[in-house]
Amino acid sequence: MKSLPLKYRPQQLEDLVGQEFIKTTLKNALTAKIIAPAYLFAGPRGTGKTSTARIMAKSLNCLNVDQPTIEPCGECSSCRSIERSNAIDVTEIDAASHNGVDNAIGNDSERRNQELEKLLLYAGDSKLGKSQVAQLVAINTQTSLQLASAIKAGQALLVAQLTQELLAKGEPPLKLIATLITQFRTWLWTKLALAEGIKTNAEIAQIANVGNVNRVYYLRQEVAKCSVRNLSRAVVLLYELQIAYPQGMKVDSLQSRLLITCQAFQVI
Numbered sequence: 349m350k351s352l353p354l355k356y357r358p359q360q361l362e363d364l365v366g367q368e369f370i371k372t373t374l375k376n377a378l379t380a381k382i383i384a385p386a387y388l389f390a391g392p393r394g395t396g397k398t399s400t401a402r403i404m405a406k407s408l409n410c411l412n413v414d415q416p417t418i419e420p421c422g423e424c425s426s427c428r429s430i431e432r433s434n435a436i437d438v439t440e441i442d443a444a445s446h447n448g449v450d451n452a453i454g455n456d457s458e459r460r461n462q463e464l465e466k467l468l469l470y471a472g473d474s475k476l477g478k479s480q481v482a483q484l485v486a487i488n489t490q491t492s493l494q495l496a497s498a499i500k501a502g503q504a505l506l507v508a509q510l511t512q513e514l515l516a517k518g519e520p521p522l523k524l525i526a527t528l529i530t531q532f533r534t535w536l537w538t539k540l541a542l543a544e545g546i547k548t549n550a551e552i553a554q555i556a557n558v559g560n561v562n563r564v565y566y567l568r569q570e571v572a573k574c575s576v577r578n579l580s581r582a583v584v585l586l587y588e589l590q591i592a593y594p595q596g597m598k599v600d601s602l603q604s605r606l607l608i609t610c611q612a613f614q615v616i
């Protein structure tokens with residue numbers, strides 16, 4: 349079984365869709381062999397930051413070419429280990445989904461500290477300090493992930509409270525919905541992979557489209573108590589929200605729809 353995101357994940361800059369400007373800039377840099385010491389990819393979830401970073405890493409490290417290339421082979425050990433995210437020289441931090449805040453429902457500052465320590469470990473030799481790593485994670489994204497956990501745990505009161513908090517802080521509802529969809533899809537794919545009898549964390553990471561394989565350890569615990577049926581239902585409800593909202597749905601009904609999604613998890 350090969351997941352759709354894995355099957356269709358772009359392998360070269362040429363395959364990137366919808367990011368023409370980024371594509372041209374990076375291709376020019378590679379062709380001219382003028383590589384900046386660092387590239388910062390910013391944007392909402394799902395726009396291809398991780399995919400682009402991996403393609404860039406392959407373009408710079410492919411063993412079948414002795415210089416930076418716009419056509420990494422995708423077959424050599426370097427290309428393949430980067431694709432599987434177990435390359436020694438390529439460290440993925442992906443702070444938004446690896447800070448474990450979704451494990452720490454509420455304001456557990458000790459837990460948050462531990463998670464930041466872990467992130468620092470992932471960051472390896474880079475000169476990032478704890479406060480810089482903390483800043484990598486947008487606070488609203490953290491709250492959105494807490495909201496996803498509260499929905500999954502069937503905690504209606506917390507769902508209402510966190511939704512209000514996010515909207516009051518000016519989080520765009522569509523961005524909030526997109527973050528929830530990403531999180532619930534990750535949980536659903538993990539649960540499906542486990543239900544299919546897939547055992548290794550590396551395979552589960554691929555199916556769930558999780559950048560860092562270490563995250564699977566936590567994902568297993570996060571989905572332990574929920575069913576495929578409830579997770580799929582939540583994903584469907586969230587997609588419905590994503591369609592209804594731009595068509596004039598009110599903020600109040602956004603909150604009540606999230607509560608309905610949450611109620612699905614109260615009865616297992």
Ligand SMILES: [Zn+2]
Nearest residue numbers: 410421424427
């Ligand atoms: Zn290669």
